Amino acid sequence: xxxxxxxxxKEAYRLEQEKKKLVESDPWxxxxxxxxxxxxxxxxxxxxxxxxxxxxxxxxxxxxAQGGLKVWGHYSSSDWIHWDYHGIPLxxxxxxxxxxxxxxxxxxDDETMYLYFTGNVKYDGDYxxxxxxxxxxxxxxxxxxxxxxxxxxxxxxxxDYPKDYTCHIRDPKVFRYGENYYMVLGGRKKxxxxxxxxxxxxxxKTWNLQKELRADGPFGYMWECPDxxxxxxxxxxxxxxxxxxxxxxxxxxxxxxxxxVLDEKPFGENEKxxxxxxxxxxxxxxxMGFDFYAPQTFEDENGRRxxxxxxxxxxxxxxxxxxxxxxxxxxxxxxxxxxxxxxxxLYQYPIKEVDALRGEKVIVENGKAEVEKGCFDLLLCxxxxxxxxxxxxxxxxxxxxxxxxxLELSKELGRGRSIRxxxxxxxxxxxxxxxxxxxxxxxxxxEYVFTTRYYPLEQNVSVQVDWKDAQIQMWExxxxxx
Numbered sequence: 001x002x003x004x005x006x007x008x009x010k011e012a013y014r015l016e017q018e019k020k021k022l023v024e025s026d027p028w029x030x031x032x033x034x035x036x037x038x039x040x041x042x043x044x045x046x047x048x049x050x051x052x053x054x055x056x057x058x059x060x061x062x063x064x065a066q067g068g069l070k071v072w073g074h075y076s077s078s079d080w081i082h083w084d085y086h087g088i089p090l091x092x093x094x095x096x097x098x099x100x101x102x103x104x105x106x107x108x109d110d111e112t113m114y115l116y117f118t119g120n121v122k123y124d125g126d127y128x129x130x131x132x133x134x135x136x137x138x139x140x141x142x143x144x145x146x147x148x149x150x151x152x153x154x155x156x157x158x159x160d161y162p163k164d165y166t167c168h169i170r171d172p173k174v175f176r177y178g179e180n181y182y183m184v185l186g187g188r189k190k191x192x193x194x195x196x197x198x199x200x201x202x203x204x205k206t207w208n209l210q211k212e213l214r215a216d217g218p219f220g221y222m223w224e225c226p227d228x229x230x231x232x233x234x235x236x237x238x239x240x241x242x243x244x245x246x247x248x249x250x251x252x253x254x255x256x257x258x259x260x261v262l263d264e265k266p267f268g269e270n271e272k273x274x275x276x277x278x279x280x281x282x283x284x285x286x287x288m289g290f291d292f293y294a295p296q297t298f299e300d301e302n303g304r305r306x307x308x309x310x311x312x313x314x315x316x317x318x319x320x321x322x323x324x325x326x327x328x329x330x331x332x333x334x335x336x337x338x339x340x341x342x343x344x345x346l347y348q349y350p351i352k353e354v355d356a357l358r359g360e361k362v363i364v365e366n367g368k369a370e371v372e373k374g375c376f377d378l379l380l381c382x383x384x385x386x387x388x389x390x391x392x393x394x395x396x397x398x399x400x401x402x403x404x405x406x407l408e409l410s411k412e413l414g415r416g417r418s419i420r421x422x423x424x425x426x427x428x429x430x431x432x433x434x435x436x437x438x439x440x441x442x443x444x445x446x447e448y449v450f451t452t453r454y455y456p457l458e459q460n461v462s463v464q465v466d467w468k469d470a471q472i473q474m475w476e477x478x479x480x481x482x
Contacts (some may be wrong), residue, residue: 002078005093012062012071014089015039019141019328026327028460030124030438031375031479033311034075034355035332036060037085040067043171043294044308045334048106049301050113050146053078056308057115058333060088060101066317069122070100076146077445080336080353083482089118089149096154097121097138103225104139105173105296107181107204113143116183119154120172133188134158134167138185140205154183155205161197162209163353165189169197171225173296173329174204182267183207186228186239194223194241198267198276210267212275213237219280220244223259225294227264231305232341235262237278240294244316249404249423255314258285259295259346262439263472267362272345284345289407290417291451297339309347311438311451320416323455324437334451335433335440347446349435362474367465372450374461375477376434380470384426388467392434398441400427405443405450413454422448434461 023029030272035041039062046057060073072090079082090101093096097119104117119137127133134264138156141149141157155219161169168188175182183199196213211224220241226239238259244251260283268399287309295309312331322330339346356376362369375394389399395410408419426442431442436459441450 046106349446382470
């Protein structure tokens with residue numbers, strides 16, 4: 001297995017060096033969003049702050065921009081602006097993860113970084129790979145410095161999971177509460193319903209099933225990327241369900257990501273019962289745009305709950321055609337967002353460090369401006385308006401008509417993305433952060449968020465605002481240092 005690890009690492013390094021110039025020559029290469037050095041990126045993993053550094057691990061396929069064998073890549077930063085890339089810390093090099101290193105999380109405890117992930121194993125043969133033919137093992141590695149990774153230890157094997165589940169159990173999120181450690185795993189049951197398995201441990205290695213978190217009604221066949229945390233005293237259960245029918249104002253993508261505010265803490269020493277009923281009728285999507293999935297949160301040393309999502313979506317290639325594949329890369333991560341409890345929901349807004357990327361102010365005359373390279377931060381504030389419209393690059397239109405907000409892309413800019421909508425009672429503020437080929441739109445300070453990739457035909461991007469009496473501020477945005 002060590003030989004296989006060396007081969008995979010050398011090949012990844014070779015491709016990173018070989019395709020570096022190709023990726024950097026792409027005019028759609030992102031400037032202030034984390035993206036893969038080469039190849040494919042998906043889920044953010046192992047998000048944490050450790051020894052003064054923020055660490056962002058991520059699902060990575062350097063071997064093919066359209067996906068394939070999964071490893072973990074690794075970025076770190078002390079300020080969210082200056083980034084260092086540390087290569088590939090985790091590769092499929094043991095019997096528990098021979099088919100791929102899948103998603104997981106970080107636990108910082110006892111001056112050690114503990115990384116938990118799903119080790120994927122797929123057997124050769126005539127299997128359906130749902131009820132048979134695969135394993136989703138939960139694997140632990142430790143690091144004393146955040147960069148050097150120790151030996152792998154399998155803490156839960158496929159055979160350890162409940163018998164009424166399929167082979168699809170994955171994405172461990174681990175946290176400490178009181179004297180215990182807890183882990184949530186997303187799963188698909190044999191009756192074609194999604195659920196979450198909640199485990200408890202005293203030592204971070206021996207895990208016992210405490211209970212199942214399941215829906216109080218029909219809600220998809222698989223729950224991926226679970227997360228369990230508290231904000232302002234409210235317990236939040238977040239996950240990414242698959243198998244929900246699309247609707248006009250919600251669940252508009254092929255798969256979805258969101259959260260449910262729970263009535264009470266779903267675990268503890270004195271908790272009784274083998275399941276907790278999740279009120280899925282309260283499910284609220286994190287993001288109403290085209291490109292958002294598999295988010296993960298963590299709490300930093302300042303007590304902020306920060307969320308980062310994958311700026312992509314599973315099976316998105318069935319609908320979207322991203323032209324960056326021709327330049328050797330695909331997908332990115334969202335900006336880090338602080339989560340705040342307000343008005344009985346969770347608001348999301350870019351962390352304050354993002355403001356440090358603002359450059360020169362852009363002059364906006366009669367609601368019109370043009371920005372070189374298309375990187376800008378546009379902030380609009382006003383009295384609650386009956387209608388407004390912002391147009392970017394003559395093909396992206398974000399508008400409000402008095403009851404509905406919508407994001408619409410032309411065929412040329414959207415590459416398969418058309419329109420996404422949400423209902424709202426009013427609009428008072430809109431912030432648009434536009435990168436070369438990505439846009440994040442925050443409405444009313446993060447009450448709603450729309451994230452999308454888009455592909456302007458020109459590097460200089462025109463902006464036109466139609467919002468009567470709105471205050472308009474606009475800045476050029478500088479890129480990350482990496």
